[in-house]
Amino acid sequence: MNSEAKRLVLIGNGLVGMRAIEEIVARAPNRYAITVFGAEPYGNYDRIQLSPMLAGEKDFASILLHDHGWYARHGITFRAGQKIVGIDRAAREVVSESGIRAAYDHLILATGSMPLMLPIEGAALPGVVSFRTVADVEAMQKAAATGGKAIVIGGGLLGLEAAYGLRRRGMEVTVLHLMPHLMERQLDPVAGAMLRKDLAWRGINVITNATAEAILGSNHVESVILADGCEIAASLVVMAIGIRPNIELALSCGLSVNRGIEIDDRLVTNDPAISAIGECVEHRGEVFGLVAPLYNMARTLAARLCGDHSALYKPAATATRLKVTGIDVFSTGDIYGDEDTEILMFRDAARGIYKRLVARDERLVGALLYGDVQGGADYLDFIQSRRSIKAPRDLLIFQPEMAA
Ligand SMILES: Cc1cc2nc3c(=O)[nH]c(=O)nc-3n(C[C@H](O)[C@H](O)[C@H](O)COP(=O)(O)OP(=O)(O)OC[C@H]3O[C@@H](n4cnc5c(N)ncnc54)[C@H](O)[C@@H]3O)c2cc1C
Known part of the structure; x- marks a missing residue:
């Protein structure tokens, strides 16, 4: 490593932040002394493939993109399982929960997003999970090992992939969806009805116009109560009602934040030493939930950090696909x-x-x-x-x- 190299720190070892790092080391291997902090304990993995992993179609080894050795081979200091809890913008230094500090010349925030949880009675009971991380998948796999009934709250892309995975693992699955038809952001009522029929064929029960009002159970989830009074038994409840940008860290250090961390076409925040990319950002009023436009952000940022100051992020239309085999x-x-x-x-x-x-x-x-x-x-x-x-x-x- 070049001793003159500038210090580049990445917070968030996810798909988008790491795509930027991959591009930077490919373009200019010695330009930066890079440190990566990830709250999760593993190397970078393909979050999108958590759905096939839940369905038993893939295992963790096959969705791991970079093991610890990859970071070492590229001269990157990798701090796995180290959540950053503070950014001192004046000193240009970050600090992790366990007290590890790293100074930066440039900082990239790529903290992703957080699953939304319904603020209803019983939402904190054991047996209520989200669908975002390997740990969530492991919790679902464990619950499914003993069979039983699962309820998925949310009939969007993520909820349906969770429902399919749990069904494949032998659970009896009911999807509760607030709207009159499934995946209403991507499908019209005709396609929504076709999807519902195809899911029924796979043994997945769907209830539309359904409002989950409370989750009941003494020490563990036992049932979900709907607004119409109906009670459905379940030993596992998956909340898949949406995501919100993970902005806490940015807020805590005074960066400009609206729904997401605000960035311009250069992907820079209101602090020129800090860029942000991925699901944690808001660009021209837009927040993101699919990876394709975010990979464009990663490429643009890598180009800029490697000296191409003409590179600017331009939004483009993206497409959605459902990862349910045969649909x-x-x-x-x-x-x-x-x-x-x-x-x-x-x-x-x-x-x-x-x-x-x-x-x-x-x-x-x-x-x-x-x-x-x-x-x-x-x-x-x-x-x-x-x-x-x-x-x-x-x-x-x-x-x-x-x-x-
Ligand atoms: C089950 C599932 C299926 C999906 N399927 C698709 C699909 O088919 N197509 C598609 O386009 N998209 C899909 N997505 C969405 C896609 O995964 C995201 O768009 C993508 O992961 C966003 O990347 P990111 O790097 O912004 O965030 P993430 O991948 O979430 O990475 C952020 C990382 O930052 C870490 N982090 C957060 N805060 C800190 C901190 N303070 N300190 C250190 N580390 C921190 C987190 O632990 C996380 O590892 C899916 C998502 C899920 C959960």
Whole structure:
């Protein structure tokens, strides 16, 4: 390591922060003396693959991206299991819970987000878990080992992946969803109903328009009470109602924070020595829950920290996919539309296929594919590039690759 190297500290050993570090060491291996702090005790792992891990389709070893040796081989000081509890911006120093200090010339905050927990009676009972970390998956695996009934609160992407994983592990699973149809941010009522049917086929029970009012149990979860008075027995309750940016550390050191840590197109906070990327940030009023735009942030930040000051972060449309084996869903952009949009639609109920494209002023603004997701990347490309669909219109729904 070059003794003149500037000190770069990363807080948050997750997907996005580590993507930035990977890019920096690939571009300029000796430019920085790097220290990484991670609250979790492991090397960097692929959080997205926690769903297949819960379902028993992958194990932890196969989702570990970098073991401790990787950090050592790249000359990176790795502090695993060290949660940072303070940032002294005047002294440019961070301190961990156990008192480890590290000075920085530049600091990257990539603290991710926190699962939201419903503030209802019984939410703190043993047997109530979130779905964010390896520890959460291990708790669910342990609960599922004895079978029994599970309730998942939240019929969004994460909740359904949790439900599928627990079902695969032999639990009887009920999903409680507040809204009239599943994954309402990504699916319209037609696709929501198709999904519900496909989940029923897999033995997953869904109750929509369901408000969980209380969780009951003396020493452990025993049941969930709904607003309509119905009581459902369960020995495990998974809360998957959403996430919020993890901003505590940024707040505690006086950085500018709204819903997330506020950053500009350069990914810098209101302190020029501190950048922030990943789910902990808010960029131009937007907060994030999918990794693709965040990897762009990581790339942009790496480029800037390696001297390319022209690199700026530009938001782009992203797509959602559900990781439930055998259920193909693709959704991107505005899938509902309004009075000024036009809908192109195809439905083959017998084959379980549904496609809905939303266009505004001859440009695609949203695409929803259920049952057959071929062409998803082409639709995303149409949306991102804002190309006109006027000429290829006839091909668009059946042969998007030809239209592209
Ligand atoms: C089960 C599951 C499935 C998902 N599936 C998908 C998917 O299919 N597609 C998709 O695009 N996205 C998916 N996501 C979302 C994706 O995982 C996130 O967008 C991504 O992980 C965000 O990366 P990040 O680095 O910002 O945060 P994280 O990956 O959460 O990393 C943040 C890290 O910072 C650490 N940390 C926080 N505070 C401190 C501190 N004070 N000191 C030290 N360390 C700290 C945390 O322990 C954590 O390890 C899924 C998420 C989950 C939980």
